[in-house]
Amino acid sequence: MNIVHISAECYPYAKAGGLGDVVGALPKYLNQSGHRSHVIIPFYYNNKLKKANKTLVYESNALLGGEPFIFRVYKIDDSQDFDLFVIDIPGRFDRPGVYIDPWSGHAYWDEKERFFSFQIAALEWLKIQDEKPDIIHSHDHHTGLIPFMMSQAFRFEKFRETPSVLTIHNGEYQGRYNRDDYDLLPAFNLENLGLLDWDGALNSLAAGIKSAWKVTTVSEGYMNELLEYCHGLEQLLRHEKEKTTGIVNGIDSDVWNPADDPYISDHFSVKNFKTGKKKNKKVLCDEFSINHNRPLFSFIGRLVREKGADLLPGLIKSCHENGIEASFLVLGTGDPGLHQIFENLQSDYVGYFDTRLEYNEKLAHQIYAGSDFLLMPSRVEPCGLNQLYAMRYGTIPVVRKTGGLADTVIDFEEKNGYGVVFDEFDQKEAVEAVKRGVELFNIKQLFNKKVKQVMSLDYSWKSSTGNYIKLYHSLLNK
CATH class of the missing domain: 3.40.50.2000 (Glycogen Phosphorylase B;)
Structure with missing residues (x-):
């Protein structure tokens, strides 16, 4: 044809x-x-x-x-x-x-x-x-x-x-x-x-x-x-x-492949993901002066309403105020009002939160490789590719159950599940999802099992x- x-x-x-x-x-x-x-x-x-x-x-x-x-x-x-x-x-x-x-x-x-x-x-x-x-x-x-x-x-x-x-x-x-x-x-x-x-x-x-x-x-x-x-x-x-x-x-599994991705600091595969993820996370956290011993939750995408980006400031503040041992990173551009809010957060929560308000393909790949979790609290998500990229790089998706996110991510507490899923577009539910992610991260054997599982999934074309x-x-x- x-x-x-x-x-x-x-x-x-x-x-x-x-x-x-x-x-x-x-x-x-x-x-x-x-x-x-x-x-x-x-x-x-x-x-x-x-x-x-x-x-x-x-x-x-x-x-x-x-x-x-x-x-x-x-x-x-x-x-x-x-x-x-x-x-x-x-x-x-x-x-x-x-x-x-x-x-x-x-x-x-x-x-x-x-x-x-x-x-x-x-x-x-x-x-x-x-x-x-x-x-x-x-x-x-x-x-x-x-x-x-x-x-x-x-x-x-x-x-x-x-x-x-x-x-x-x-x-x-x-x-x-x-x-x-x-x-x-x-x-x-x-x-x-x-x-x-x-x-x-x-x-x-x-x-x-x-x-x-x-x-x-x-x-x-x-x-x-x-x-x-x-x-x-x-x-x-x-x-x-x-x-x-x-x-x-x-x-495109040729472009999104941690085994030979030219954009990331250290190559890895499902066979050596523990050392590979650790090295990439250290490079990423060092660049942003973030504690690499804590679980890192990242957001990559347009800072717009559909992507749920407006939920992130409150989520990060609430996690910090409640003493949740995590770190947060945001990469993207969009609503100028959100830009200002994230810049203020960046100053207020040094070492806990950082941001890069730009489109940066190379950094995006490094974030996929070095993060522990990817945040996708979308109001609307027709399919979503970021969660698929993240899993290819051994990063657990934290998603709202909508559109393609519901089709591609199963909560880790369900049979054969591997992600963290919450139902409603609500700050309390999102914070609870982060808490569950932190708990999963601290159970190292189970966490590594889920990382290996998501890297083994086939979402190629x-x-x-x-x-x-x-x-x-x-x-x-x-």
């Missing part, structure tokens, strides 16, 4: 979250399974893409409403696991950020024009290819209009019979715009305008759900949650339930890729 992924992100060239990791791994494993898969993303002017070796493969004009725009398609010559193409649209993506201006911390004002033009340009380029894709797979609302244009736009009639898949990585963001913005898209039969509409607005994610042949989410648990609540789209998803399914994400291949084949058989 020839499978094309169209996305706003793709690791390691453009990543803001889990979407980038998924799109950077799934095509690789599809190719390893004997299929041909490539990726199309915007050409952001970040350091990684600007420095990459690339070849111009196509240049043309397209229309955004009645206004023409130029676009160029480059092939990234440095991408080894799959073909990666980037679309350069002057005036739209010639900026360093994916969604947010790194200088101001605010979202770009022209999100609509950016991603509308990107989707149009991607289909314009695919339209002139000699070989038509067997499957076009779009991801989240940034490419949610792809299935609609494939099935409705007169310019793209070539794709009427091409199966389309839409994966919802995060239903929180839907791409809502004015209903009249439909006239920015290539012409289509206005009798079908309702496919774009949801609750009186043009809703890109809703349009994708209505128009795609198949809709997937990144875990079964998250799909069930979306059917109950999806910021107004739950009724639509229930209506389209027949074509929805959940496929849990995997991780192999199983998930097989499920996607089955899904693609089912659509082609139609």
Whole structure:
């Protein structure tokens, strides 16, 4: 099969979250399974893409409403696991950020024009290819209009019979715009305008759900949650339930491998994890002046409401006030208000808590390798990859039971369990989970048994890729 992924992100060239990791791994494993898969993303002017070796493969004009725009398609010559193409649209993506201006911390004002033009340009380029894709797979609302244009736009009639898949990585963001913005898209039969509409607005994610042949989410648990609540789209998803399914994400076990990870100080495997974890923890604790004899609980991710980052300050304060023998470390960026709170905590609790308010891939790997526990108190977690990375590095996840976290982490007190799980988004429950983690850490034989257990779990992309291949084949058989 020839499978094309169209996305706003793709690791390691453009990543803001889990979407980038998924799109950077799934095509690789599809190719390893004997299929041909490539990726199309915007050409952001970040350091990684600007420095990459690339070849111009196509240049043309397209229309955004009645206004023409130029676009160029480059092939990234440095991408080894799959073909990666980037679309350069002057005036739209010639900026360093994916969604947010790194200088101001605010979202770009022209999100609509950016991603509308990107989707149009991607289909314009695919339209002139000699070989038509067997499957076009779009991801989240940034490419949610792809299935609609494939099935409705007169310019793209070539794709009427091409199966389309839409994966919802995060239903929180839907791409809502004015209903009249439909006239920015290539012409289509206005009798079908309702496919774009949801609750009186043009809703890109809703349009994708209505128009795609198949809709997937990144875990079964998250799909069930979306059917109950999806910021107004739950009724639509229930209506389209027949074509929805959940496929849990995997991780790229070549990238996330403590045995040869170039980002960590000391390599280790399940055979020598005790010494390996100890050495990595000492390096990490020395860097942050944290006592390495205490259990270290770390948080890695965006400091935003969905990730439950606002629960952390109170959790850390409460643990300190109650004399809980632990240490805490936070890595991430997000809400400026939380930045200030964490900076204050950093001063108040020297040796107990520290933070690095930045995106730092190398440090993230070292934290996975050197921590004892990873905190994920998420309000919403479609799949979650951090808990899978953590377990690969022998770090026990402490998670709230939601979405993909509920699908991938079993509490250590249950049969065959290995993590620490709490139910409600509540500070008292989170503190109790930390206490249980500390107790587990102090029972060394049991703790080491659980570390060995999580390192032995297989959450690679192999199983998930097989499920996607089955899904693609089912659509082609139609």
